[in-house]
Amino acid sequence: MTPGSNLPLSAVRVAVDVTAPVRLDVSGLLLAADGKVRSDDDFVFYNQPAGPGVTHSAAAGGGDTITVDTAAVPDGIEKIVVTASLDAPGATFAGTEPTGTVRNADDGSVLASFTPPQLGTETALVVVEIYRRAGAWKVRAVGQGYANGLAGIATDFGVSVEEPAAPAAAPGKINLDKGRVSLQKNQTVSLVKGGRPLLTSVRMGLGWEPAFRSKSIDLDASVIAYGPDRKKVDNCFFGKLMILGGAIQHSGDNLTGEGAGDDEAITVHLGGLPPEVTGLVFVVNSFSGQKFSDVAKAYCRLLDAQSGEELVRFDLTHSEPRTGVMMAKLIRQFSGEWEMTALGEYVDARTVRGMVKPAGQAL
Incomplete structure (x- = not known):
């Protein structure tokens, strides 16, 4: 034609x-x-x-x-x-x-x-x-x-498009124009800078310290990828360090949480994610069964994987005596940009398998 x-x-x-x-x-x-x-x-x-x-x-x-x-x-x-x-x-x-x-x-x-x-x-x-x-x-x-x-x-054609640079149209939603963003629970940031979506590689670093006078604690960070129907596409964790053709990669298992800096990190090549992946939920589990009330200073932070610049940080300000926590989610918008929302929701699950259903519900 x-x-x-x-x-x-x-x-x-x-x-x-x-x-x-x-x-x-x-x-x-x-x-x-x-x-x-x-x-x-x-x-x-x-x-x-x-x-x-x-x-x-x-x-x-x-x-x-x-x-x-x-x-x-x-x-x-x-x-x-x-x-x-x-x-x-x-x-x-x-x-x-x-x-x-x-x-x-x-x-x-x-x-x-x-x-x-x-x-x-x-x-x-x-x-x-x-x-x-x-x-x-x-x-x-x-x-x-x-x-x-x-x-x-x-x-x-009359579809209502949410402009990321106009926070007035989206209360509580912010972008990266003013530099690093510190999120509170349930706050959302559009991964947009200068009016353009951030579609490079990002790294989600997750860290924690043992609570005062507590023994070392083995926590495991994972990410679960979902399709638009909230069904799991795949998950990346210490037992499966690379998924989706290398679009998501895990740094490996940290058994204690000792030391400064991120304990475990997960790198996501946003531009390389297949189109059927529309949501990612980052979770942390206590495989050994210790509760998060034994953890201090748990946090997650999103970095530009190329420059190492910290973009977004979320510090957990409270803990619960449970074995799993959903830290944050990344959602792909129809306009192409990604949004990160701080979750901080606790559940009883010692492995990533037990997180699939509650994390899907959190999307």
């Missing part, structure tokens, strides 16, 4: 695959006659993978797929636009040609394909649209680009 061309759809259920040599975030927006979504529920993407008649999935061979069941699309929806934005911060489509392939979702046969030509400074674009015309469904090649990423597309 060429830009602006259209074809009638010969299938009721169609799948639109969007692929490129680089990592893309693909989404589908259900638009009413006014060209806007009816609500944010009409925005379908990795963190909200299902809408009325439209679903998002990650394709096995790379790329993402938006599937449209035209028979299930509500009467008030005139078109579904399929968009793509670049996952890497600051990257443009110059030299990168994404391809949209429209298939019959039931038998896999290809109905059409479209590669937008001559892309330059765009960081996001509308690839194709599935639309109604005189009671029949058609597909149109679009290729319209945006220089302000997925947020530009979302705003254009």
Whole structure:
């Protein structure tokens, strides 16, 4: 197909695959006659993978797929636009040609394909649209680009976008513009600096000291990765030091908590996380069964893994006689940035396995 061309759809259920040599975030927006979504529920993407008649999935061979069941699309929806934005911060489509392939979702046969030509400074674009015309469904090649990423597309089509640089719109939410952030329990910080998401590698350092006159205590730091349905994708701990193709790595087990500095650290390459990972929960457990009331100065801190600069710190100011604590969570927003929220919630669990359910509930 060429830009602006259209074809009638010969299938009721169609799948639109969007692929490129680089990592893309693909989404589908259900638009009413006014060209806007009816609500944010009409925005379908990795963190909200299902809408009325439209679903998002990650394709096995790379790329993402938006599937449209035209028979299930509500009467008030005139078109579904399929968009793509670049996952890497600051990257443009110059030299990168994404391809949209429209298939019959039931038998896999290809109905059409479209590669937008001559892309330059765009960081996001509308690839194709599935639309109604005189009671029949058609597909149109679009290729319209945006220089302000997925947020530009979302705003254009009526999705409410939370601007990280405008704290007034999000009470209690802060960013990294003023330097290191010290969080209180349940406070959230957007990992945004100078209006740009921080998508480099970060390191979560966790530390503790034995309480006064207590014996050394063996605590274990772990991270659990979740998908948008709050189901565990994988977990990284002292018995599994690397997961998700190396996107998350554990420093190894510290058996005592003795000494200054972080006792255990977990490095996360945010840009390398697969799209199905939308949430991370960092937890600490007392494998030996000692209670957190025997621990002093437990904390977690997020650092820039390249420079070692401390970005965010959360000190536990109270303890409970339990064996597990959820320290913090990192959540991926649809606009691409990550947010860190301090948790400080105690549970009875001596291993990371016992943390999976309560940590999922905390997302």
